[in-house]
Amino acid sequence: MKIKIKPSIYQQIHQSLKNNGDTLKGSQLDLVRKQVGTLQFAAGAQDGIYLYHMGTDYAEDAVNQIVELIKKLSYHKTRWTIRKLENWLTDIRIITLADPLLTAIVERIDEFNSKGLYQLSDYLVTASKTTELVKCGIMLASLIELTLENELLQKIREVGYYDEFTLFSLITLEANNSSNQMCFEYAKSSLGWGKVHAITRLEVTNNETRDWIIQQGCLTGDLAMYLGRICAEKGQLYHYLQKEMITEAEFNGITAIFSCLLDEGPVLGISLLPEAEEQLALYLKHSQTHQASIDVLTKAYEWLKIQEDLEDKQVIMEFQLALKNLA
Incomplete structure (x- = not known):
């Protein structure tokens, strides 16, 4: 009997965009992990609630632990270390510690393998099956200077069409000076939290917009x-x-x-x-x-x-x- 392997989040988004003509509007794609007995949130909703209603308090110990895991992964990627990172991000959503986490990595950037950091970012964006790991991969890419034609940046543009990732994709695209066109694209293609984040960050430069x-x-x-x-x-x-x-x-x-x-x-x-x-x-x-x-x-x-x-x-x-x- 052949075991069916569940596609990664990126693979599902990529295929859905391919099937629907570069938009996820109206698609039934549901990638937010549901847990029995917990409140159910639409894509992007939980992060939106944090941003607009709860603030983003974070635990310093969590930041230190996650930085150590990312540093280790930049040198040697193992399934066990990836799982540890996933466990941390499941308990503490990355929206609550994104800024201090990036700051901590930048302060210690000489301790990281730069090539390995790029490969880790690409792996988390491309191969992950949980949303928080994808966000972590997108976020790490904001630390890397990427050309507009870069394959990883293209993948980040794609996952940004899904409301759960729009904000993170825009932050990384802004870091690489290629966000405003995608802001408009995301705003037009979403009716959910992606539209809220995209319009909020959109720079209006012409009458069409x-x-x-x-x-x-x-x-x-x-x-x-x-x-x-x-x-x-x-x-x-x-x-x-x-x-x-x-x-x-x-x-x-x-x-x-x-x-x-x-x-x-x-x-x-x-x-x-x-x-x-x-x-x-x-x-x-x-x-x-x-x-x-x-x-x-x-x-x-x-x-x-x-x-x-x-x-x-x-x-x-x-x-x-x-x-x-x-x-």
């Missing part, structure tokens, strides 16, 4: 609540609202942005938006020629009513009248 952020940036389900203010700033929301006319696609995207801004859920939104009252008034004006969102108009009306320093009280009455007409 700006238009996309306005029209599509916050159309991403529940996670859009993390992106409202970022999309308003990077997409230059105020500029679009000042247009005489906007398209239906622009209006729908702007509606989604305002919905996130007005929620003020996990991150602050409308309260930090410059000229918020005027921007809401401009949105109301555009809503007269488009399909208005009762939900957004209601949230805007309720928010405006509690603004004690509001100079133009007329805008409250205008929202109230618009809601009355829609009832």
Whole structure:
């Protein structure tokens, strides 16, 4: 009987990208290890929660132990040492110690075999069957100067399409000055945490990117609540609202942005938006020629009513009248 060997995480992502035309959007790929009796998280969710809600405290002893294991692996890779590294990273997710770990390695870089470090990074990215080991491999690659055509860097670009690895891939691509194009690619190809990380780190350099952020940036389900203010700033929301006319696609995207801004859920939104009252008034004006969102108009009306320093009280009455007409 022939034993079927489970493909590595990279192999699964590579094949899925090949089958789906360089995107994982809509794919059923599920690579996050599930444990019976524990909370189940979507790809990238656990790291996102750490970043936005819990901070990244770390144990210094864990950093020292992992540095020693990586140093040993840079000289001689054994299954036993890889398993020890995996055990450490299973107990302590790498997102919680990435910065101090990289700092500790850089401070002792002369103790490492540079060629072996590259080979270890490539092995962890390519051959690992657990997500934390893949992240470790991606992270180690940020310490290595790679050309844009480098095969390892190409693999890191590929795994970055999966939400669990997007943030780590972008950090390594930034270290090698090749991240912004992939930021945009990841943002367009994801509806999950990968989109949140990609838009957050995206540098807007042209109108195509700006238009996309306005029209599509916050159309991403529940996670859009993390992106409202970022999309308003990077997409230059105020500029679009000042247009005489906007398209239906622009209006729908702007509606989604305002919905996130007005929620003020996990991150602050409308309260930090410059000229918020005027921007809401401009949105109301555009809503007269488009399909208005009762939900957004209601949230805007309720928010405006509690603004004690509001100079133009007329805008409250205008929202109230618009809601009355829609009832």
